[in-house]
Amino acid sequence: MPTPETGRTPQDRAARLAVVDPATGETFDEAPDQQPDELDDVVDRARRAWTGWRTDPAARATGLRAAADAVEAAGDDLAALLTREQGKPLAESLMEVARTAARLRYFAGLTPGTRRIDDGRPVHSEIRWRPLGPVAAIVPWNFPLQLAAAKFAPALAAGNTVVLKPSPYTPLATRLLGAVLSTVLPEDVLTVVTGREPLGARLASHPGIRHVTFTGSVPTGRAVAGAATASLARVTLELGGNDAAVLLDDVDVDRIADRLFWAAFRNCGQVCMAVKRVYAPARLHAEVVEALAHRAKTVVVGSGLDPDTRLGPVNNAPQLARVEQITHRALAAGARAAAGGHRLDGPGYFFAPTILTDVPPGHPVVTGEQFGPVLPVLPYRNIDEAIDAANGTDFGLGGSVWGADPDRAAATADRLECGTAWINHHAELSLAQPFAGIKDSGVGVAGGPWGLYGNLRPFVVHRPMEEGR
Numbered sequence: 495m496p497t498p499e500t501g502r503t504p505q506d507r508a509a510r511l512a513v514v515d516p517a518t519g520e521t522f523d524e525a526p527d528q529q530p531d532e533l534d535d536v537v538d539r540a541r542r543a544w545t546g547w548r549t550d551p552a553a554r555a556t557g558l559r560a561a562a563d564a565v566e567a568a569g570d571d572l573a574a575l576l577t578r579e580q581g582k583p584l585a586e587s588l589m590e591v592a593r594t595a596a597r598l599r600y601f602a603g604l605t606p607g608t609r610r611i612d613d614g615r616p617v618h619s620e621i622r623w624r625p626l627g628p629v630a631a632i633v634p635w636n637f638p639l640q641l642a643a644a645k646f647a648p649a650l651a652a653g654n655t656v657v658l659k660p661s662p663y664t665p666l667a668t669r670l671l672g673a674v675l676s677t678v679l680p681e682d683v684l685t686v687v688t689g690r691e692p693l694g695a696r697l698a699s700h701p702g703i704r705h706v707t708f709t710g711s712v713p714t715g716r717a718v719a720g721a722a723t724a725s726l727a728r729v730t731l732e733l734g735g736n737d738a739a740v741l742l743d744d745v746d747v748d749r750i751a752d753r754l755f756w757a758a759f760r761n762c763g764q765v766c767m768a769v770k771r772v773y774a775p776a777r778l779h780a781e782v783v784e785a786l787a788h789r790a791k792t793v794v795v796g797s798g799l800d801p802d803t804r805l806g807p808v809n810n811a812p813q814l815a816r817v818e819q820i821t822h823r824a825l826a827a828g829a830r831a832a833a834g835g836h837r838l839d840g841p842g843y844f845f846a847p848t849i850l851t852d853v854p855p856g857h858p859v860v861t862g863e864q865f866g867p868v869l870p871v872l873p874y875r876n877i878d879e880a881i882d883a884a885n886g887t888d889f890g891l892g893g894s895v896w897g898a899d900p901d902r903a904a905a906t907a908d909r910l911e912c913g914t915a916w917i918n919h920h921a922e923l924s925l926a927q928p929f930a931g932i933k934d935s936g937v938g939v940a941g942g943p944w945g946l947y948g949n950l951r952p953f954v955v956h957r958p959m960e961e962g963r
Contacts, residue, residue, distance in 0.1 A: 517841075530697075558598050606946065617956050619955070619956050625950060659694055664809070699722065701725045730937065733931065736770050758772075790847035795844060817865070829857070831850060847867045926941075
């Protein structure tokens with residue numbers, strides 16, 4: 495019998511996914527908790543839709559431009575829902591929606607080129623490009639819409655269809671995005687599925703999926719890669735980061751402090767390519783700590799729906815517990831909190847913006863990925879020591895060098911072992927550039943034309959030359 499308060503049977507309730515507002519810690523809505531056995535039909539429909547979608551590049555470009563327009567038209571609704579379930583300030587959600595539309599529009603303008611091979615033989619050899627088939631896009635909770643578009647926009651532009659699975663912590667804005675795009679894209683070209691594990695594992699291992707693209711933690715990425723081997727699907731993994739910011743001895747601390755702070759604390763530090771550790775010259779270390787601690791103590795923390803908020807909550811209870819644990823372990827090991835170091839009183843998943851000093855260099859808050867509003871600042875004696883420390887982890891996503899002499903900073907950045915290095919800023923990406931990590935930070939390339947070709951396979955045609963030509 496349906497219950498009076500929900501109108502659903504107990505069986506229906508068991509198939510729903512509670513969605514929590516991280517600013518309050520309370521459930522505010524639900525999403526379908528789809529089961530792995532539902533994927534057979536979803537993937538089959540994506541395969542059938544692919545047979546038409548792959549044949550008309552002009553129609554794809556038109557569809558993606560219309561999709562961008564539709565996202566912009568629904569921007570206010572998407573952003574409000576994103577803030578409610580993810581926690582970030584509304585202004586940042588609006589930027590994420592704008593980035594989603596921009597990515598669709600960018601990839602609508604890309605088409606793979608045909609290349610002639612001239613190797614001296616009497617044969618016309620031509621490389622053409624063909625789409626792969628249905629693509630599985632598995633997305634985390636920190637940038638649900640932007641990272642989804644980073645996966646499905648190039649996949650769709652290349653002529654593939656996409657089954658998109660968001661995190662169970664942030665399914666609602668992605669479902670709304672899917673509904674918005676369904677008004678302008680052909681049926682089953684993009685399908686959103688939501689649910690708990692093992693839904694993602696089943697999607698990654700599904701025999702009908704030809705490419706699995708995943709963003710998330712290193713352990714989960716390894717599991718996704720293992721699952722995809724069952725069908726020998728192509729894999730693109732954008733995994734964790736532990737980006738180092740190296741400050742040179744000529745740096746103007748007051749001039750860079752704001753940029754450095756927000757490079758670490760945007761989205762409450764829940765950014766794969768955020769600055770997660772700072773190396774400062776010993777003589778400037780105290781000044782850097784003081785400048786960052788002042789900003790941590792004075793930044794407005796609160797609900798993302800409050801227009802005064804600059805820093806929202808940690809997204810979910812398990813991540814809050816992890817941030818708290820890694821911070822308390824550092825403090826117990828001798829670190830000192832120049833700011834923060836504790837949860838904030840009241841409802842929601844709030845952790846005080848934290849600047850740590852006197853941290854043992856090998857502590858997990860330095861060598862791992864805290865993925866929250868906690869930043870260790872470490873002193874160094876010479877630049878070789880700083881570079882060795884910056885490169886001395888299993889991660890290699892990004893890094894930055896900060897100094898008054900851009901040429902000197904660039905020469906130092908060239909020594910960083912990472913996929914992207916910035917000079918006097920951090921974590922800024924162009925839609926046209928490749929994005930890839932090394933070591934445990936990932937496999938494959940996203941962004942720009944490289945992202946498009948990552949969703950295509952070469953098809954070579956040989957034709958003998960006619961005599962006399």
